[in-house]
Amino acid sequence: MKPFITLAMLFSLLISHVAMLQAQSKTQWSADGTGIFSLSKDALVKTNVLTGDVDTIIGALVLNKADLFKKMDNYSWNEKTRQLLVFANTARVWRYNTKGDYWIYDDLSKKWHQLGKSRPAQTLMFAKLSPDGKKAAFVSEQNIYLEDLKTGAIKALTTDGNRRMINGTFDWVYEEEFACRDGFRWSPDGKKIAFWQVNAAGTKDFMMMDNISDIYSKPIPVEYPKVGEAPSAVRIGVIDLATGKKTWMDIPGDQRQHYIPRMEWAGKDEVIVQQLNRKQNESMLFLANAATGKAFSIHAEKDAAWIDILPSIDDDYNYGGWDWLDGGKSFLWVSEQDGWRHLYRMSRNGKESVLLTKGNFDVIEIAAVKEKEGYVYFYASPDNATQKYLYRTKLNDSATPERITPNTQSGTHQYDISPFADIAYHSFSNHKVQYVTEAISLNTHLDGNGKSAVQAAINKVANQKSPIEFFKVKTDDGVEMDGWMVKPENFDPSKKYPVVFFVYSEPAGANVIDRFGVGRNRLYVGDMRKDGYVYVTIDNRGTPVPKGREWRKSIYRKIGIVNIDDQAKAAKEVFKMGFIDTSRVAVWGWSGGGSATLNLMFRYPEIYKTGISIAAVAFQLTYDNIYQERYMGLPQENREDFVKGSPITHAKNLRGNLLYIHGTGDDNVHYQNAELLQNELIKYNKQFQFMSYPNRSHSISEGEGTTRHLSTLYTNYLKQYCPPGGK
Secondary structure (H helix, E strand, O other), rough: OOOOOOOOHHHHHHHHHHHHOOOOOOEEOOOOOOEEEEEEOOEEEEEEOOOOEEEEEEEEEEHHHHOOOOEEEEEEEOOOOEEEEEEEEEEEEEEEEEEEEEEEEEOOOOEEEEEEOOOOOOOEEEEEEEEEEEEEEEOOEEEEEEEEOOOOOOOEOOOOOOOEEOOOOOOHHHHHHHHHOEEEEEOOOOOEEEEEEEEOOOOOOOEEEOOOOOOEEEEEEEEEOOOOOOOOEEEEEEEEOOOOOOOEOOOOOOHEEEEEEEEEEEOOOEEEEEEOOOOOOOEEEEEEOOOOOOOOEEEEEOOOOOOOHHHHHHHHHOOOOEEHHHOOOOEEEOOOOOOOOOEEEEEOOOOOOEEEEOOOOOOOOEEEEOOOOOOEEEEEEEOOOOOOOEEEEEOOOOOOOEOOOOOOOOOOOEEEEOOOOOEEEEEEEEEOOOOOOEEEOOOOOOOOOOOHHHHHHHHHHOOOOOOOOEEEEEEEEEEEEEEEEEEEOOOOOOEEEEEEEEEEOOOOOOOOOOOOOOOOOOOOOOOOOHHHEEEEEEEEEOOOOOOHHHHHHOOOOOOHHHHHHHHHHHHHHHOOOOOOOEEEEEEEEOOOOHHHHHHHHOOOOOOOOEEEEEEEOOOOOEHHHHEEEEEEOHHHHHHHHHHHHOHHHHHHOOOEEEEEEEEOOOOOOOOHHHHHHHHHHHHOOOOEEEEEEEOOOOOOOOOOOHHHHHHHHHHHHHHHHOOOOOO
């Protein structure tokens, strides 16, 4: 056998691939599963992973003539119809560049065609070819359009779209909290299109203010349902492309008291819909007839806290998809009904389900479904919640899962598995090994030369000491938590050092992960180790780590309480290590971590002497309904929990040094939080420092010089109020 693709070639391909595929999560594999398609030097090429042979599909001369690739953001290649779809001249919609212009190159006719040419420039979204490649559909200015690629004729499939009536895409909160962006689906036979319609007429606008773009201020309205406010009404429609008739799926329940985060085709005549109730603790699955709209329930599930939908667990499903098995007779399902996140095979009618991942461990995410082989591949780490490994289990029974990742490769793994061949792109890192990517056989974990670049990288650093130490702490009430620590260079255990705690602490993210780059503080100008800081992070209960349902959901209705108490008690355990100067204790975080920073400073002022809080939710009743109600319930029923967990409630207790930072253009955590908190601190004569960044969003990244300014501010404040160095 000829060698697999070389590491250098692979890096080149993947770098170009990742740069182009912002809106696609998987490699574009060839139909036979042995090659990938990529753009290399403006040519579309197919690289055989087994041999390294490169075939040019579309030459650079053709592509350069289009003059699109300087502006290109994304592309996709349809091997069957030989059509290249290019997304260019893009613009951001809230988080990502999801609107722009689309072009199609037909390799059979050797012609370029611009989609939606009569539509305003830079307004097209989510263009997709029909299954036969003869038509394309796209969203423009809240309406769905159909274009005949042969004649260029464009037809509006919906005409009522506006800022309040949204067809084929979503409002702010669905995008932010359910990762819903692309809101329409072609039927398998190309005769119908199913879509979401969001009616935001009943959702109030939150007004952000632009004070710097002109002499007069400009209000920027965002339809933003605050916690306690009813959701926008959402329904599913199916358009018959031959007649233009719309049929609305008759999903039971008040549209303004339910959510529909997932919808896909279930064959050519039905769609499957997941509905959540307002509290998100009841999940219902419906099959709906595309022609009549009649829907019937096939599965219902409840949780005492909340139910996570699949896209929140597995990023691949942010772009849609449903894992059908046996020609549509059953499908893959994820549930925590036995206390662990497991995979189930569920019959189409919902009457039968088979547990596939047996054991006291969590499935972290799905890697691939190989039905022909009879396996589903998934990630798990039963023995170490900071790591991630590949496993597989049979699709037809509850067999004990089989670990695929070699036991000698401790760390965090990612696999892009070919759909029809026993090969994969394997990416690995841990706190000592930089990211390594290789093409391997899954059976052997070796490349075509019988070698493993990952194992070689691990062996190379085996005897090297890392500055990052992973550790566990157990609090006085028996809660054991994972953490990592970076000690100062030339550490002397007889000295006392300042400590900086990095926190997030909420259900949306975890910090203690065994991968390369952990332990770095991206806001610090310089080297914290050389300057003499101890840098620590700890994952408390409620963080989304694979430790079982009880760990993750013990925070229900207790955000700002359980996570804060855990962090403070863990800090006390760190102090027992003997080398921490308890007069120099700092804490910082961003977003939910900013909220935690405030709560720690206010509720435990005897521990935390300096805090830097960025883009924090100061008052939980100001945040959006989907996120806050999922984890806290409805304020109409338990308002006291929201108040008790909010930093603003405890602001009067501030004793230490606080730097509070917020962007005035933050559409996520509104600048309103900053003003509410400032008002409360002023009320009690609590002195603090504050920095606002004009028109900057939640990332505080826009504008010339912003990142440098923020980093300088952060570093100077930390050094001034929590001086570095051992004593």
